[in-house]
Amino acid sequence: MLDFAVLGLLHEAPLHGYELNKRLKSVLGRMSAISYGSLYPRLAALQDEGLITTDSAASESGAGRRKKHVYKLTAEGKERLQEQLAEGGPAAWDDDAFGVRFAFFSQTDADVRLRILEGRRNRLEERKANARTTMSGTRERLDRYTLELQRHGLESVEREVRWLNELIATERDGVAARPHRASPALATFTPVTQSATEGDHR
Amino acid sequence: MLDFAVLGLLHEAPLHGYELNKRLKSVLGRMSAISYGSLYPRLAALQDEGLITTDSAASESGAGRRKKHVYKLTAEGKERLQEQLAEGGPAAWDDDAFGVRFAFFSQTDADVRLRILEGRRNRLEERKANARTTMSGTRERLDRYTLELQRHGLESVEREVRWLNELIATERDGVAARPHRASPALATFTPVTQSATEGDHR
DNA sequence: TTCGTCATGTAATGGGTTACATGATTAC
DNA sequence: GTAATCATGTAACCCATTACATGACGAA
Numbered sequence: 462m463l464d465f466a467v468l469g470l471l472h473e474a475p476l477h478g479y480e481l482n483k484r485l486k487s488v489l490g491r492m493s494a495i496s497y498g499s500l501y502p503r504l505a506a507l508q509d510e511g512l513i514t515t516d517s518a519a520s521e522s523g524a525g526r527r528k529k530h531v532y533k534l535t536a537e538g539k540e541r542l543q544e545q546l547a548e549g550g551p552a553a554w555d556d557d558a559f560g561v562r563f564a565f566f567s568q569t570d571a572d573v574r575l576r577i578l579e580g581r582r583n584r585l586e587e588r589k590a591n592a593r594t595t596m597s598g599t600r601e602r603l604d605r606y607t608l609e610l611q612r613h614g615l616e617s618v619e620r621e622v623r624w625l626n627e628l629i630a631t632e633r634d635g636v637a638a639r640p641h642r643a644s645p646a647l648a649t650f651t652p653v654t655q656s657a658t659e660g661d662h663r
Numbered sequence: 664m665l666d667f668a669v670l671g672l673l674h675e676a677p678l679h680g681y682e683l684n685k686r687l688k689s690v691l692g693r694m695s696a697i698s699y700g701s702l703y704p705r706l707a708a709l710q711d712e713g714l715i716t717t718d719s720a721a722s723e724s725g726a727g728r729r730k731k732h733v734y735k736l737t738a739e740g741k742e743r744l745q746e747q748l749a750e751g752g753p754a755a756w757d758d759d760a761f762g763v764r765f766a767f768f769s770q771t772d773a774d775v776r777l778r779i780l781e782g783r784r785n786r787l788e789e790r791k792a793n794a795r796t797t798m799s800g801t802r803e804r805l806d807r808y809t810l811e812l813q814r815h816g817l818e819s820v821e822r823e824v825r826w827l828n829e830l831i832a833t834e835r836d837g838v839a840a841r842p843h844r845a846s847p848a849l850a851t852f853t854p855v856t857q858s859a860t861e862g863d864h865r
Numbered sequence: 866t867t868c869g870t871c872a873t874g875t876a877a878t879g880g881g882t883t884a885c886a887t888g889a890t891t892a893c
Numbered sequence: 894g895t896a897a898t899c900a901t902g903t904a905a906c907c908c909a910t911t912a913c914a915t916g917a918c919g920a921a
Contacts, residue, residue, distance in 0.1 A: 463908085479871065479872050490812065490816055495910095496909070496910055497873075498911070499908075499909050501874055528872085528873090529871085530873085564808060564812055566808040595689065604769045606765055606767075606769055610692065611689065620819075624815055679900075681899060681901080698883080699900085700884085700885095701881055701882070703901060704903085705880095730900085731900060732900095
């Protein structure tokens with residue numbers, strides 16, 4: 462997951478670790494940024510695997526001077542990234558993975574995008590069904606707050622399903638127009654949010 | 664976190680591990696259920712610490728027969744739970760903790776409840792501010808999908824803030840009526856959801 | 866010249882997962 | 894009697910975190 466995000470970001474532009482981490486913050490969404498104690502070892506590992514390089518002549522120049530490494534993808538790294546981008550299976554629709562996959566949709570083929578969006582929606586639809594049955598589920602009446610939590614959770618899921626449906630619709634239009642290549646689909650997306658930024662909350 | 668949830672559930676009723684895990688699913692919300700490979704060792708540890716017991720004469724009766732252990736809180740366990748229920752600090756308002764804390768609001772004093780709800784709201788309000796600045800943030804224009812992801816995330820946060828504001832309002836009414844003891848606050852909560860279940864999604 | 870932030874790293878630790886193994890109970 | 898599900902447990906591992914340590918660079 463982390464590896465994928467790193468490869469994806471480096472494909473857009475070469476970066477050094479510190480900067481990478483800041484970008485990661487947007488991409489990983491709710492997981493926010495990764496800690497440096499986690500990132501740097503990972504970068505070292507990816508380098509050992511030959512997926513990324515740093516052309517720091519810097520490490521040769523002076524004495525053992527420590528300066529910022531700018532990493533970029535190797536040919537092998539690009540290949541690996543492409544494989545992962547093509548993966549539209551169940552792994553792509555769980556909570557953690559989906560956000561990251563979505564963040565790199567620009568680099569993803571239109572058909573895979575659609576597969577992921579639909580998979581994700583179905584996953585949520587399942588969860589919705591589950592939640593419904595457990596909530597109104599015969600006996601074992603939950604207490605007030607647990608119930609309210611559940612209710613709010615369910616509503617969130619429903620909201621996300623609607624969002625996905627909109628995305629799927631616009632994606633399909635895009636695909637219909639110019640089939641199969643990565644395409645601007647979302648260009649025509651109209652933000653349905655009817656005043657999301659500052660509404661009522663007395 | 665897990666420990667707290669376990670103590671909280673056992674305070675409501677004695678349970679054995681397997682059943683506990685199922686209940687945990689509702690309580691932990693998005694973290695869903697914990698794996699058994701995680702739960703059982705933790706139960707053993709809690710027992711070692713003297714916070715829970717299982718009065719299985721069963722372990723003596725036959726030969727080394729393995730049967731279900733029903734766990735319940737010890738006096739020490741109850742004490743520990745009370746301490747944790749009284750904690751309304753920052754730890755209670757992060758993503759993971761909040762849901763669990765909320766799930767046990769029935770066992771939480773009204774003032775602590777309010778502290779947690781407000782803390783949580785402020786936390787989200789902060790995040791909102793952050794997101795806004797990074798989104799419309801000068802240069803480094805994000806790509807289409809990243810932007811859409813961000814937009815949706817922001818909207819979700821705003822929604823949750825509104826939810827919290829409603830909860831806070833009803834809590835305050837409750838507190839005003841009969842100050843300081845654990846009280847039914849939410850009894851008067853009216854579900855503002857104006858048709859959440861199946862709305863527009865063309 | 867000192868303070869803040871950029872920048873990189875390591876070691877200890879933690880909290881969970883998966884895979885595996887086993888046994889009891891219920892329903893058919 | 895056999896399959897499904899309930900129920901408990903262990904060992905190996907994974908991935909990330911925290912705490913710590915170091916150093917470069919720009920601005921006051």
